[in-house]
Amino acid sequence: MHIIMLGAPGAGKGTQADILSQEMKLPHIASGDLLRRALEERTDIGLRAESYMDKGELVPDELTITMILERIHRADCARGCIFDGFPRTLHQAEVLEKALGEQGKTIDRAIYLEVPDEELVKRLSGRRLCRTCQTPYHVIGSPPKTPGKCDRCAGVLYQRSDDREETVRGRLAVFCAQTAPVLDYYENQGKLVRINGDLGIEGVAREIVSALKAPTSP
Numbered sequence: 135m136h137i138i139m140l141g142a143p144g145a146g147k148g149t150q151a152d153i154l155s156q157e158m159k160l161p162h163i164a165s166g167d168l169l170r171r172a173l174e175e176r177t178d179i180g181l182r183a184e185s186y187m188d189k190g191e192l193v194p195d196e197l198t199i200t201m202i203l204e205r206i207h208r209a210d211c212a213r214g215c216i217f218d219g220f221p222r223t224l225h226q227a228e229v230l231e232k233a234l235g236e237q238g239k240t241i242d243r244a245i246y247l248e249v250p251d252e253e254l255v256k257r258l259s260g261r262r263l264c265r266t267c268q269t270p271y272h273v274i275g276s277p278p279k280t281p282g283k284c285d286r287c288a289g290v291l292y293q294r295s296d297d298r299e300e301t302v303r304g305r306l307a308v309f310c311a312q313t314a315p316v317l318d319y320y321e322n323q324g325k326l327v328r329i330n331g332d333l334g335i336e337g338v339a340r341e342i343v344s345a346l347k348a349p350t351s352p
C-alpha cells in the first residue's frame with residue numbers, strides 16, 4: 135500500500151503520517167526530514183538544498199527525486215510506505231508513478247488535509263520540534279511537560295527557521311502555486327480523498343482510517 139499525505143505546510147501531514155505508519159506498519163517517508171538530515175550530515179544534496187529550504191522555496195526536483203527514489207528502493211519499502219511532503223510538483227508525481235510502475239506498484243490513495251490558511255499560520259509559528267526524534271509540540275496547543283524538552287526522549291526542542299511567520303506565508307503561496315496541480319493529478323485518477331484537517335489529531339486520524347476503508351472511485 136502506497137499512501138501520499140498532501141496538504142499545506144502545517145496541515146498535519148507529519149503527525150497523521152506517523153499515526154498511519156504505526157497502524158499499518160509501513161515506513162513514513164518525509165522528504166523535509168530527509169532533506170534536513172542531509173543538511174545536518176553536510177551531504178551534497180543537503181548543501182545544495184539549504185538555501186531553498188531557508189527561504190521556504192521548493193528544492194529543485196532533481197534533488198528531491200534522487201533522494202526519494204533512493205529511499206523507496208530500500209528493503210523496508212517492499213510492502214509500501216506513507217509519503218509525507220512528496221510529491222510537491224506535478225513532475226515529482228509523474229516520476230514517482232513511473233518508478234513505482236516499474237516495480238508493478240502504484241499509489242493507492244492521496245489524502246489531502248484541508249485547513250484554513252490563518253489556522254496554518256497559527257500552528258506553524260507556534261510549532262516546536264524535538265531535535266532528536268522530531269516529535270512536534272505547540273507552544274499553546276500542546277506544550278511539553280518540561281519547557282524546551284521532549285516528553286518522549288528528553289531531546290531539545292527547537293523552532294524550524296522556516297516556521298517564522300513571513301516564511302510561513304511564503305510557503306503557503308508556494309503550496310498554492312506548485313502543489314495544487316498535484317491535487318488535480320490524483321483527483322483525475324480518482325485517488326484523492328479530501329479530509330477536514332481541523333478536527334483535532336484523533337478526529338482527523340479517524341476520518342483517514344474510514345476513508346482508507348472506502349473503495350476508490352473509478
Ligand code: AMP
Nearest residue numbers: 165166187190191192193198219220222
Ligand atoms: P517540510 O518539512 O515538508 O515542510 O519541508 C521543508 C522544506 O523542504 C520545504 O519548504 C522545501 O524547501 C523542502 N522540501 C521538502 N519536500 C520537498 C519536495 N517534495 N520538493 C521540493 N522541496 C521540498
